Amino acid sequence: MSGPSAIRLLVLGAVRMHGRAHGYQVRNDLEFWGANEWSNAKPGSIYHALKQMAKQGLLLAHEVAPSTAGGPPRTEYEVTEQGTEEYFSLLKDSLVAYDQKMDVLSSAIGFIVDLPREEAVALLKKRVEAIEAWRAGVTAHYIPEDGPEQLGHIGEIMHLWVHSADAGAEWTRGLIERIEGGAYTFSGEGEPFVGVLAEDQENPYATDEVHPGDRE
Amino acid sequence: MSGPSAIRLLVLGAVRMHGRAHGYQVRNDLEFWGANEWSNAKPGSIYHALKQMAKQGLLLAHEVAPSTAGGPPRTEYEVTEQGTEEYFSLLKDSLVAYDQKMDVLSSAIGFIVDLPREEAVALLKKRVEAIEAWRAGVTAHYIPEDGPEQLGHIGEIMHLWVHSADAGAEWTRGLIERIEGGAYTFSGEGEPFVGVLAEDQENPYATDEVHPGDRE
DNA sequence: GGTAGCCTAGTCAAAGTTGAATAGAACGCA
DNA sequence: TGCGTTCTATTCAACTTTGACTAGGCTACC
Numbered sequence: 001m002s003g004p005s006a007i008r009l010l011v012l013g014a015v016r017m018h019g020r021a022h023g024y025q026v027r028n029d030l031e032f033w034g035a036n037e038w039s040n041a042k043p044g045s046i047y048h049a050l051k052q053m054a055k056q057g058l059l060l061a062h063e064v065a066p067s068t069a070g071g072p073p074r075t076e077y078e079v080t081e082q083g084t085e086e087y088f089s090l091l092k093d094s095l096v097a098y099d100q101k102m103d104v105l106s107s108a109i110g111f112i113v114d115l116p117r118e119e120a121v122a123l124l125k126k127r128v129e130a131i132e133a134w135r136a137g138v139t140a141h142y143i144p145e146d147g148p149e150q151l152g153h154i155g156e157i158m159h160l161w162v163h164s165a166d167a168g169a170e171w172t173r174g175l176i177e178r179i180e181g182g183a184y185t186f187s188g189e190g191e192p193f194v195g196v197l198a199e200d201q202e203n204p205y206a207t208d209e210v211h212p213g214d215r216e
Numbered sequence: 217m218s219g220p221s222a223i224r225l226l227v228l229g230a231v232r233m234h235g236r237a238h239g240y241q242v243r244n245d246l247e248f249w250g251a252n253e254w255s256n257a258k259p260g261s262i263y264h265a266l267k268q269m270a271k272q273g274l275l276l277a278h279e280v281a282p283s284t285a286g287g288p289p290r291t292e293y294e295v296t297e298q299g300t301e302e303y304f305s306l307l308k309d310s311l312v313a314y315d316q317k318m319d320v321l322s323s324a325i326g327f328i329v330d331l332p333r334e335e336a337v338a339l340l341k342k343r344v345e346a347i348e349a350w351r352a353g354v355t356a357h358y359i360p361e362d363g364p365e366q367l368g369h370i371g372e373i374m375h376l377w378v379h380s381a382d383a384g385a386e387w388t389r390g391l392i393e394r395i396e397g398g399a400y401t402f403s404g405e406g407e408p409f410v411g412v413l414a415e416d417q418e419n420p421y422a423t424d425e426v427h428p429g430d431r432e
Numbered sequence: 433g434g435t436a437g438c439c440t441a442g443t444c445a446a447a448g449t450t451g452a453a454t455a456g457a458a459c460g461c462a
Numbered sequence: 463t464g465c466g467t468t469c470t471a472t473t474c475a476a477c478t479t480t481g482a483c484t485a486g487g488c489t490a491c492c
Binding site for chain 3: 463464465466467468469470471472473474475476477478479480481482483484485486487488489490491492
Binding site: 072 | 440441442443450
């Protein structure tokens with residue numbers, strides 16, 4: 001660690017989609033996206049990220065209005081120009097970085113259509129290269145002179161990592177193909193994808209249902 | 217989160233192997249195991265875990281002796297009975313839990329030979345079941361009535377997760393086969409595997425070399 | 433018309449994580 | 463002998479994450 005942060009990207013991206021949003025809206029969007037399943041996007045982290053990024057000038061905080069829908073008053077945020085820069089920089093880094101933090105990659109995939117199609121493809125290709133380089137480095141380093149048996153069951157750990165890296169590379173190659181084949185609508189290709197909940201819309205994924213196999 | 221913690225398991229396991237160990241020894245072991253590559257095992261976290269677990273009665277702290285090899289005095293730790301219980305409980309949980317935190321699984325694999333062979337196999341089989349259940353739950357929930365196209369590129373995220381889950385299940389099945397086939401030496405099968413560095417031994421993996429593709 | 437329960441919106445203390453800083457002792461060597 | 467470097471061993475402040483808590487308003491229902 002610590003490469004790009006998933007929450008920062010998620011929060012920045014969510015606020016950016018709304019134009020102006022308060023914490024609770026962001027929180028709902030992330031739940032809508034299923035981000036609670038694959039990232040550490042709990043309320044506390046979200047509000048913390050908002051405040052921190054406001055302090056750093058990436059967001060502009062409007063000390064604001066009592067709620068329009070009951071509940072305590074709320075603070076609304078907008079992304080600044082600096083915040084937009086950070087957003088794209090974070091997005092690109094997250095697509096390329098192979099640090100096996102799936103939450104970072106997942107977030108970036110969620111926003112990938114904010115990039116032009118060719119750039120997305122180029123970054124994903126760089127990702128594949130990064131994975132292959134990581135694989136080469138690790139296998140060279142940890143499967144040394146005297147043969148792998150020497151490591152005993154410890155070798156299974158490297159095996160696991162290499163196996164996952166390969167799966168990651170394979171998935172990435174598939175995605176590249178789909179994108180090159182014309183799937184999805186990228187930046188500058190008309191009607192952008194809008195993945196936020198409107199003020200009054202209900203969240204179809206909001207549920208208390210616990211999926212079998214989940215660990216809380 | 218927050219399922220079992222990787223550092224706690226690693227630290228507990230390292231101290232346990234030594235019988236009695238100070239922080240620097242633990243730190244070296246973890247580096248020897250390559251844990252710095254696949255977990256957040258930085259010095260700060262290690263010392264924190266030691267102190268915390270001592271406070272909780274899992275470790276016994278001996279306020280101790282000036283270093284025998286230069287440097288400041290050091291504190292040595294032993295695992296208590298309660299700590300041993302916690303160790304095995306953590307170990308078993310980590311083997312079964314599918315919360316896609318690879319560091320937790322990796323740590324557990326490192327210590328899997330502390331269990332009897334049949335128990336290890338049983339736990340790994342439970343793991344495969346947990347993965348399959350998770351997969352079933354998630355696909356049912358996130359690929360709803362109106363077909364998956366509705367999700368747009370967001371569907372790729374679930375695709376990624378499912379792909380990784382499948383890879384994880386496949387690897388686990390492979391490991392089960394190898395273990396059932398007699399690989400490695402488990403608890404109660406004679407000469408236990410010893411993976412710690414002796415007091416004077418040099419660490420063959422200690423290196424500043426940066427593997428290509430690494431993100432710091 | 434009261435009250436139980438839920439939705440909105442956010443705060444906070446405790447715990448965990450990070451990277452850098454500290455500091456003593458030994459070692460090389462000019 | 464004195465000076466810089468490396469190794470040993472740990473601490474610390476800053477930051478992030480977590481889960482539980484707070485608190486106002488609305489709604490359904492008796």
